[in-house]
Amino acid sequence: MRATVIGRDEVLHVARLARLALAEDEIEPMALELSAVLDHVARIGELDLDGVAPTSHVVDVTGGLRPDEPRPCLPREVALAQAPAVADDGFLVPSPQA
């Protein structure tokens, strides 16, 4: 299989999807490292997997439902205690658009 080449634009596109800012000097190494790892994992492309069902969980769990009964949750002040910024009994965040 040919070498996977992830370019600068693709790195920036994926970083946007991942909500991850990259410094200028992180972009080129990231492109090279992603290409190297993807070359390695691309070997699964060689397998004949026609008709094979995917496995998402190895142990078959059924009947995971419980009665839907209201229960107390974390008190508001406990939930807010670890937040970087709080206002009016809620998490304070900047405006979506400056």
Added chain:
Amino acid sequence: MSVADALELTAAAAADAIAAGSLSADELFDAYRSRAAADRDAGEDGLNCFTWVADETPAAANAAPLGGVPLAVKDLFCTEGVPSQSGSKILEGYLPPYTASVVRRLRDAGASLLAKTNQDEFAMGSSNENSAYGVVRNPWDRERVPGGSSGGSAAAVAAGLAPWALGTDTGGSIRQPAALCGIVGMKPTYGSVSRYGMIAFASSLDQAGPLTRDVRDAALLLGHMVGHDPCDATSLSFPHAIERPSAERLDGVRLGVPDELTGEGIEAGVLDAFRAALAQAEQLGAQISEVRLPHAPHALSAYYVIAPAEASSNLARFDGVRYGLRAADPRDLLDMYTRTRHDGFGAEVKRRIMLGTYALSSGYYDAYYGRAQRVRTKIAEDFRTAFAQVDLIVTPTAPTVAFKLGEKTADPPAMYLNDFCTVPMSLAGIPAISIPCGLSAGLPVGLQIAGPAFSENRVLDAAYALEQSLGFDGSTARV
């Protein structure tokens, strides 16, 4: 009993001595606490095993089954009011409002929280070099890595700074550091132990398990960990009790040796120790035969799609809103998210988030994630076929002994090869233990024993018989 003698005891023996009244739980706790605190205070000049050490002795629990024996817990388990940041700067200062179910279970059984242990950030790594708290050193050779991601737990137990420890294993993160540090580490059947309160890496693979000085300690700790938890929809009722292992022989036990995991890529000295352990098993009455796991060589590729994909989703929650770090002076909401994540995540975590996001993105999903999930099916089928012919499968745990600090950090694919022998069992969700089976160039070699789902008792029994017969001496690593 003198404190020096008490520190030599396994955790099970210490619990017995406390129950018999010949050892004080408080004195034992104090002795370990001062050893752990000394290592913490030394920072990277020590082994750097710990991220937090208890500053007072908890109420004695002499009557409980675990007798108040101190327990070290990997940083990623949430512990109420005690720092829990999964080795990451992005959770700096985080004090969880609740305790992980498995830690509560062990506390209720009489385990006393001694310390939290260093780890690779979000459990991503095989060398414990990816931690916001700095690297952990291997007590056998301080210029070498302890393995990862549960490197702090493994090094602490090997060095005698904790009697036993909790770790987590996603692709080998208990078994590989146990192997590199010359101790016992076990990953149970997926679903045996509740994941509630474990800071998630890859949810379909993550499992908690014990890191201990010997096999009986592993059985004792695991026995108090398993069980259904309504807070984790993937947790199961373990179908029977975990027994105290006692087998002296392996008569009639069929051990399968997969060619795919015992040949190319495994260091010669590791293979020598592995083959010597097989000869010992044969002397104990085991029947050794070759077995095929044709898709095992593809497990690593599938794993390095599935685990980063799940991680990219799990780690989306770290956005600077509810806990942990927030970038200073954000321009707007998106700027806050992206800069917080840039500042808070380390290089390996960023790499895996990018890899996982790429593999799940439009146009690539089928080629990567979809295919990897199908490979996973084939690997599980391989094990089912193999376990129709043999009772247990044995391999080396890791392809090499502990390597030098910094040796593999610049080459991610080379680092990922550490998981070559452990990832297939993770993808299949089956139990596997690593026990020390000898030395190569003065460094420990791990033997992995895996069995079908819920065969923990059989795995532990075989491990115990081999451990007794091999007589591995780990005392040289104690500090």
